[in-house]
Amino acid sequence: MSNTQQIELNKIQTGIRGLDDITNGGLPKGRGTLLAGGPGCGKTVIALQILVHGAKHGEPGIFVTFEEDSSRIITNATTFGWNLSELESQKLFFLDAKPRPDIVCAGQFDLSSLLASLKVKADQMMAKRIVFDSIDVLLSLLDDPLAERRELFRLNDWLISSGLTGIITCKNNDSCQSRLDYQDFMQYMVDCMIFLRHDVDNRLAHRTMRIIKYRGSSFNSREAALLLGDTGAEVIAFTLSLPQLSASTERISSGIDRLDSMLGSGYYRGSAVVLSGAPGTAKTTLCGCFLLAACERGERSLFIGFDEPAQEIVRNLRSVGIDLGPYVDSGLLHIQSLRSSVSGTEEHMGMVRKLIETYQPRCLVIDPLSAIVNSHSNDEALRRMPEQLLALTKSTGITMICTSLLASNNDALNEDTNIHISTVADTWIHISYAMLAGERNRSLTIVKSRGTEHSNQVRELILNSSGVSLADVYQAGGEVLMGTARWQKETAEKATEDLLLASVVHKRRAIELAQAEVNARVEVLQVELAVKEAELKLLLATEDTRVKLSNLSRDELWSKRSGDDLKPSSENWHIDKEC
Amino acid sequence: MNNISSIPKHTSEISAATHVFRLYIAGEAPNSILALHNLKALCLELYRDDYRIDVVDVLLSPEKAWAEGVIVTPMVLRVSPEPVVKIIGNLNNTDQVLGALGLVIKDHD
Known part of the structure; x- marks a missing residue:
């Protein structure tokens, strides 16, 4: 020592x-x-x-x-x-x-x-x-x-x-x-x-x-x-050791509620996220969502794009309801556009490092990462660059999202991707196209997300002028339905549901009617019963009176006859009467 | 550096000599001493008494020497007659010295 x-x-x-x-x-x-x-x-x-x-x-x-x-x-x-x-x-x-x-x-x-x-x-x-x-x-x-x-x-x-x-x-x-x-x-x-x-x-x-x-x-x-x-x-210099840092358990939003819930509740602070997908799969838009959420939290952010002027990036994101303009104006967000072809990997890394030092962001987007490693790079640089980038962001606790352009649509699970980023990325989200019934729709899956309980479901990514959302996809006959097919399926299902609901209502009403009928009948019978009871009461009372009267008249008759003193016992009388 | 006094500053008695040389030396460095001897011998042979050699020890005032363009020693400057001639080295190569001074080599024989 x-x-x-x-x-x-x-x-x-x-x-x-x-x-x-x-x-x-x-x-x-x-x-x-x-x-x-x-x-x-x-x-x-x-x-x-x-x-x-x-x-x-x-x-x-x-x-x-x-x-x-x-x-x-x-x-x-x-x-x-x-x-x-x-x-x-x-x-x-x-x-x-x-x-x-x-x-x-x-x-x-x-x-x-x-x-x-x-x-x-x-x-x-x-x-x-x-x-x-x-x-x-x-x-x-x-x-x-x-x-x-x-x-x-x-x-x-x-x-x-x-x-x-x-x-x-x-x-x-x-x-x-x-x-x-x-x-x-x-x-x-x-x-x-x-x-x-x-x-x-x-x-x-x-x-x-x-x-x-x-x-x-x-x-x-x-x-x-x-x-x-x-x-x-x-x-x-390619340093050979990774920085030793404590891992954050803080979660931050991806900017899309449903994606957050798919990820378990967002990205980990300080993690590296890779969005892969073919051109036009809305990778940049997802980056925009993330940056907007970061800016709304008041976190300094940096967007490093390649070959696309900053104004165009802002304009294009605005078309899907993501307005970064105010944050660019206030300086909370910096968008830096670099040329991808003029320099090599190391030069790009140097620029990225300088930008990070200058703007000291908490959230960083590199779009696309593939541009850093351009065709001029040798294998060594290709292999080392993601490691270097990660060492840089992890040591400063920056949450980084980078997009990766995959040449073929079905490359997602091919480990031999252009850049060996998959092994170093903490969360890997893949967006692909699903071609079905004359439509091209975007589907989003989480390939991996370290340390989070994440969804295994495919979701449809929907972009419109009000923003970005994720929708369930339907499976029918072993195929995943999206776009209008999904809409059709959704509509059909709703119709069936409505029909079912209507029939239940109908049945319930019928039963209610029967119930009411029975109740009404019960009421009639009860009235009838009361009438009968009253009738009976009347009958008994009449009979009683008749008996009393008859007894009285007999006694009177007896006395009028003045015959025998022995009166016939009432019991006998009764027995006779009953006989 | 203190023993510089052993080397005469002016080797000629004639103050208004036709041929004036300035020799830059580095104390008693072997090449410097050799250069002085070579220059003296050459002047005696070529000009008899009509010459003067000013010896400058660059170690005494390095920055002044640098300002005069003296980087390595020994170095000889022919101040007069014009044009100014600069020669570096211990002057062992007489042919090159003569050539630099514009003298024909065959005269030397």
Whole structure:
């Protein structure tokens, strides 16, 4: 552990993004680094940038130029936004050491005076870094392999003894047959060697950087893309490790309610979503829904489109009820349109990274991702790019939706998609066309969604001027129905339902009627019963009266006859009567 | 650097010489000393007494030398007669020196 710290301490930061990464901390301090490359590779820019970075951070530097005039270098530097004139007096010193054309060389010379003078100057301004730009120009004057080696040795010894960190640039043209002797020698001599290349591949120029050696340090030996942008050189290094971050459990809306419910309740914050589908499957529209929802939540968003002007994107989305205009105006949403064909994958990645840094969005859309990886890209870049993009968005917690154009409609479940994004995407939504009954309709499925309980159902994606919605699809006779077929089926089903409902109502009414009839009859009978009861009561009362009257009349008769005192017992009477 | 006094600054007594040279040297670097010897020998042979060599040690004022376009040493400047001629190296290659000074090589024999 202490060993690695020791190494860290012995490096100087270059200030070039990516270069410090691939060198694991910068260039060797107090040693020489050789920057070799053909014309137009960016040797001078890189060397100057390292020097300027030092000058701005308390490490003054000296730039010895053997090739270009210092005034021109200073002018060129202003195009990168480096204000050298304010550094120049104390922190930055340019030495024009360009050999004059009228000079005649007669016999051996050496760099001892130059180096001794530089030492005086370096001590004076407390310089820590020094650049020798195009040492080969000077060495060619020597015209003697032995002398060249001797002077290089002198230079290297001087660097070590003076404690300055040296950057020596050197031309290295592979196409040149006569490979110069000192170049080989120089590679053995220096502690760090960086090789630059400028290639044209498929009519697209791109620069690369590779570290060939770095004594006493680990380094990334992979060839990295070198970009010369607005602010200087930048190395797009493919880092090999994914950032370690806590996964968010927050869910955010996709902008379509039904899609949210299909996903379990939206996307995870910080996840990567891929929308795949053939052209015209409304991928951009779904992106628009997502951005609108993000803007409505007040989240800063970024839309990176390719080959389509921002105004057109806004206009087209407005036609389906997604109005991003106000958010673009307020600055909450930035729409950036890039050209897909002018640069390669690494350049695009660099632009995307810069845009993310500038706008710091919480939600990001890249439409389409396929444009980043264009035909100029090699397999390595193709494989690495999605990983890099994810590392970038995941480390910043950005929720990203990117669209992916699939050439064929039925590619969805083919793992060998154009871009190897499927393995890295958290959620993959595929939109395809269903051709049926002379119609083309869009169907949406969730191919996968990590960590969410998502729907396995196919839904029809419907776009109209009021917005985007998802509808159930019908299955009939083993076929999925969509569009007007779905509408027909829906209508037919509704008719059947209505019919069923009507018949039920009818039946209920009939039963109710029967019920009512029975009840009415019950009432009549009850009245009849009451009448009968009354009749009975009357009968009994009449009978009672009759009996009483008859008894009375008999007694009276008896007494009138004045016969026998013995009255007939009432019991007997009754028995008689009943008999 | 302090022992520079051992090298005479003006090797000729004639102040208004026809042939004036300025030799830039780096202290006592071998090539510098060799260049001074070679230049002296050549001047004696070519011009007898009619020459002057001003020796400038660039280590004493590096920036002044840089301003005068002196990057590597040794370097000789023929200040007069015109045109100004610049030669770098220890002047071991006499033919090239003569050629630079515009003198025909066969005269040397």
